[in-house]
Amino acid sequence: MAEIRVDNVQKSFGSFTAVKGSTFTIEDGEFFVMLGPSGCGKTTTLRMIAGLELPTSGQILLGGEDVTFNRAAARDIAFVFQMFALYPHMNVRNNIGFPLKCQGMARGEIRQRVEEAAKLLRIDHLLDRAVSGLAGGDRQRVALGRAIVRRPKAFLMDEPLGTLDTEFRDLMVRELRELHNRIDATTVYVTHDQLEAMAMADKIAVMNHGTIEQFGKPQDIYDRPASMFVADFIGSPPMNFLNFHGGLRSGDRAVRLNGAEIAVPEIHTDRAPGPFALGVRPEHIVFDDRSNLRGSVFGSAYLGTTQIIAVDTAHGQIKARLPSDRIVHPGETVGLAFRPERLSLFDTVSGQALPSALYQGAPHG
Structure with missing residues (x-):
């Protein structure tokens, strides 16, 4: 895993500035949450860290390497979207292993990694099931497994629990934090839900109108709000x-x-x-x-x-x-x-x- 540094990053779309000079550091192995209402710039910031959007100005470093203008394929990261984005014609095993197959990894190594990830996520009994018949929580575990199996430097998650009902969401909040602790991952998580943020984060950046209003530990932000x-x-x-x-x-x-x-x-x-x-x-x-x-x-x-x-x-x-x-x-x-x-x-x-x-x-x- 790796430290992520965002230094004075700005993103404009024509005359509209979505992110205004954001600066923060995500420590190696930290669970970092970007929190704010819709349209505040949190997803745009996440997409710039991922390489899905390139900043208008500023610098992004991943593990000390300047990746500011590298596209996503050139960054060692894994992205989990709000919509599960699974392949419906593949079973669970093939969905999880697909990134490794694209890398040309040997079948034996793919099988081993897929089974390790599935066991970690407690879905090893579902490996041969079709994803179309799975419940929402299990589909999200499959999407997480596809990210974990690559063993990237960082995991980026864009409101991954947004489509789940309350019971599944509460369960997944606990499991995501437990998973983070087990694999010692550097995780960047975007949400508009303060309960998710407060339950999981080591650090939170609260965003509003493209600006970071406050950055810090959950308790500090709650006890000593900056605005x-x-x-x-x-x-x-x-x-x-x-x-x-x-x-x-x-x-x-x-x-x-x-x-x-x-x-x-x-x-x-x-x-x-x-x-x-x-x-x-x-x-x-x-x-x-x-x-x-x-x-x-x-x-x-x-x-x-x-x-x-x-x-x-x-x-x-x-x-x-x-x-x-x-x-x-x-x-x-x-x-x-x-x-x-x-x-x-x-x-x-x-x-x-x-x-x-x-x-x-x-x-x-």
Whole structure:
């Protein structure tokens, strides 16, 4: 396997720029996920790493080799598409072994590699079955087997679970991560599903409008979002935002919201009065009758051990994640208190996080 470096890569189609100066490094053996909504540039970036698209500018290195303008056939990678792209007239064995046959490998070696890959994917009992009769999860395993059998430097996957139903998708998320660990692969995975990304990734690049908004470990991205977009895109429910105005000074440890003073992580910047937002995750909210920040309970959604309670306030609706045994009634007035060490502050004009004791890092890696 190999390290992948993407340095200031841009891709334009006429006057439209799909990817804007992306820079990141995927470590050898890392499971790396590009996450974002449709049209954000994640698949275009993946296709440039694969050689299916050539960048307008920038550089791509695979295992230290400059492959920027090499076509896919000249790169030692394997690509797994969203649609399984299997050959319906071939059985499982021949589908998996087809890339090796194209390379002119001896029959004995092909058979050995196919059986090793099938055993790894737990489909060795299906080798002589027609692919047309397989369930979606098994078809995806066949597509993965066709990639694994080549033993490439890197595996690239473009939303490979997108066509599976929820049960199969949850199963395949676990199996893909287990497979990655067993073969110590360098894997680049594209998805719009934050749950897939958070469950599998060592590192995540969150993309929006062709730009990497944040790059880092899943927990860091969740706990310390670099922008309002990331804070809203990651999390279910997403982060709550409470808008406020006023000046900020380095060293401040509180902000004022309609007369209520809210403790926040120490601010590391001086800012003139302007529109800002306080960000708080639902699980970092508690009900406290002593709080001056109050609202009326709109309703609740029961989730087993927890519940999501929606509260209408002067700052808009705020959602709190509380234990399911906390009894509330629609219309009830409650006070809201936040865990100050877990709050984020944002400039609502730029959408970027403000330097504070919680968030100090740069969005890219």
